[in-house]
Amino acid sequence: MAAENTSDSAKAEDDAGKRAAFTVEVKGPDKVREYLAQNLEIQRYSRIPDLGTTELSRLMVAAEANARELLATLGYFTPTLTLELNETPTSDKAPRAVVVTVEPGATTQVTSAQILFNGPIESDPGAAAQREAIRKGWSLPPGQPFTQQGWDNAKTAGLRNLTAKRYATASVVTSRADVDADRHEAQLGITYQSGPAYRFGPLKISESKRYNPDAMRRVARVPTGEDYDQQKLLDAQQRMASSGYFDSVFLTLDTAADDPQTAPVLAQVREAPLQKVVAGVGFTTDSGARLSLDHTHNQVPLLGWRAVSKLSIDNDTRSLGTELNSIPDDNGWRWVNSALVKRENAGTYDVDSGRLRSGRSKSEDHIDRSYYLQYDYAKNRGTDAPQSAAAVSGNWAWTARYFDNNATPSRGYGIALELGAGYTLIGERLPFTRTFVRGLGFIPLGDVTSSDGSQARNSRIQLRGDLGAVVAKDAAQIPSTLMFLTGGDTTVRGYGYQKIGSELTDGSIVAGRYLGVLSAEWQRPFVWKGKLTEWESAVFVDAGAVGNTPSELKTKVGVGVGARWRSPFGPVQADIAYGEATRKFRLHLRLGFTF
Template structure:
């Protein structure tokens, strides 16, 4: 019930964001000219634009005459002057839309029974819209002088968005020039500029000939990293974290990636990287890092709620420079309905290769199937995080003690592990395209009972497949629908007699696995009917996500329909899918994506509400 109430409140808040302002409120907010007499609520005159929908909406929003509607002391002479100015203003606005031969008729009508005593009616026949007949893009500077830059020039021309045959408008023309300039300055030529731009319009033939010339400026290469604003942290360590490719051609994306690496390192509250284009040698331009350091130590408390585990409390302590070692330590206390854990991870600053040494320890008590498991884990090794790929190689010790009626025996093991995760999404926080894949491989020996070898393999994958495009009623907005596919497989291979810690085995079910079932409730079923973590696991999911149109506009909401299936067993032949089906909603909230799903567990014959915040892979 708390989860249902919380989800209902979020839905109501989301709907409130979709509501539109009343026309009178919008007009008042957009009218900077007011008078005391206007406070009575009745306008001096109304403006009625008669035109095709797109033209009417644009003129209604932007006509200058709208600013004077609240001036109740306007006389006939002043209003006539405003109407003359309104005609010229309307023609200018129509020109920006690509209509250069419009026919306009302005009338002043008495409307004593209307919301205003007079009405200015503007009737518009926009005429034929102007189309682009020719586009010419040229270059000056080094990009025009070197044969190896021909491919780059051709690529910028090919990506020019306002092409021959398309409708011309001032906004499309400005966007095209800006897009080409961004493409030019994104690599090698950060100081590129627009030298000349010209749009020649033949109104009689409704044609526009476009030309633009860009000056690339000198080619730049990355020089050394210069850090400003540091006090306690080693600037050479910052260089190793940023990994600026010194000596390589300037690339804006590489600069942003380096900035993100510094910002996410935990050492800084803010980071801003710029290329020093005032330097004497453009082939060794310094990269300026303006930083604001984070405190040496800090404590972060967090509270939350999930439909999987109920209320959640966490307490983190971060030490950015441990005594003697100089490593970064992150320690966490975590408490929820089913899990209590205390852990710490210490990591060194990356070396020039990008690899860093780390060690970690954790104590945990959690509900695992029908049992409670008290476990401990020690881990130490090497890790590396790059732009899209994280990898690690480490030695790990595991211990698990199971509690409950007829619980499996306690066990311990030592293993060597290799983990690899690749993320190729268009947006790491709220993806709509791309895919992610994670692999875990381990080989080890049991340390309890008979010493036996074992291997553990785990893989998961998420991918998005386009499934058409959804348009607003007027066709001006569009967003793609998609199908999200998800799968997980796991295998723990050893002799039946091997005593392997249950924390290395598999369970599934819950918000992010098989919806319609409680968290980690799907496992291997013992002859007594109790559920334990099993040696083999398989999960698959398909979900259709479609943008939701509200009041003719594409909203920040999406509707979903999904089918999940998963199974866990100690033998491959015993795998039997547990299926969950349902519907849900996705809200692109200001603080991140929020998901609400109502799922029916076919095997348990129950409905469950699932709520989660954010996207992680």
């Protein structure tokens, strides 16, 4: 018993030692209460032991001045403050409480904002639009509440807009905010010094030992001779980074150059390994678990081209392919040659296929183009399906992406078009044409905001559609890999991957010559406890049909609900869909966004 009493006594003393010397409570409107509660300096002293009343009274005097400074940053220059010290001997938290009562008063409003420019930008007629854009884009115009954060942000944004084009070394010469506390007015003024106007000069690459500098110039495509534009510099940096030749790339404009009109672009790079092998595992609800092995050779002997080969195995597909890419020419076009062999489950049949392709492609900021010759071979393993087919064709492809974010889009649109014409090579040699169109677009429905209005993200309707047609005589034996199947995570949910096709008399599913898919999805950001989260809800309806003639198209519909998570690794999509034709529910999971 004596031991227990000793233990209880020690515990009581320990608990008493954990009590704060005082607590701080702020009373007032929500917009200032939380801000003061988080930033008042007096709270740093609450854990000091043996803090006497005299010391605490001195801290409270300093706390009033501190509170007025904090409120001034929010635009409240004439607040009414009351500080009280209350004894709370029965409280578990602290024996005393400092209570700060705030009446912030009227908000100070911006009454004028004068934005001036010094330097070459003053007399340059070509800079008039840039000056006007900075003035129109000023984020703290007359009529807006004045806050220190808003003032700092406005100055920074104006300077950022100035240095983004032509004037890379611009700076702030003077800035002032004259506040009349009695009248609750603020007059703002700022002067920017532009510095010289710059133009892009030659690209200079450091630490690159393997690649020809002229070849890397064609990869980067820096617009030499044009006015400096920060976005164009970032685009060139992205082209080099995504080329696969480098592990890291950083481009800067050499503003210390003698002639600003030919300022070199300096590239700091770290070359990627000459060869690289990457093993991967994955999972999709379409095809189950997946194993992959990728091999990259960045400079194939003799050719000097880049080769990427991939082996992939999942429940439905086994494929082995390689693609060789040349360095682009001065116009951005590159040669592309590829080969692929595959065995996959398509419809209710297994298909062995092969493909050879040779052509040229070009990728720009928003548009990708390619044209190529292609040989296709496919053999269906099934008694009622055509056993084998082969074809040669000429093709043209064009894709445009105008999304606000290519990884997690919420606005914009994308369009893809493929056109091809060729001849079949097995059986009677007959001509055919192939057309495929894909589209995706977002219609904003208004912003969803957090309860305090500090965050907002738009809800939207996502519209998606696919149309395809292979036109040829009925006798033409066209490889099934050139025809169409649909169904799965990215097409018609509620159905298995490629399980919607042309139905034979025995109920079997094969690829068809005509395709139509339409989808509408309502996406809405999710708010939890007043805070906007990285989650979104979705409600959708998908419809698709495949047939060998337009009259054979029988629409299959899927409806469902889902969740979207804007994860650090990319968008994660989870859907539960009901297939109207199968009368079954199906789970669909997907990571990432591609178009």
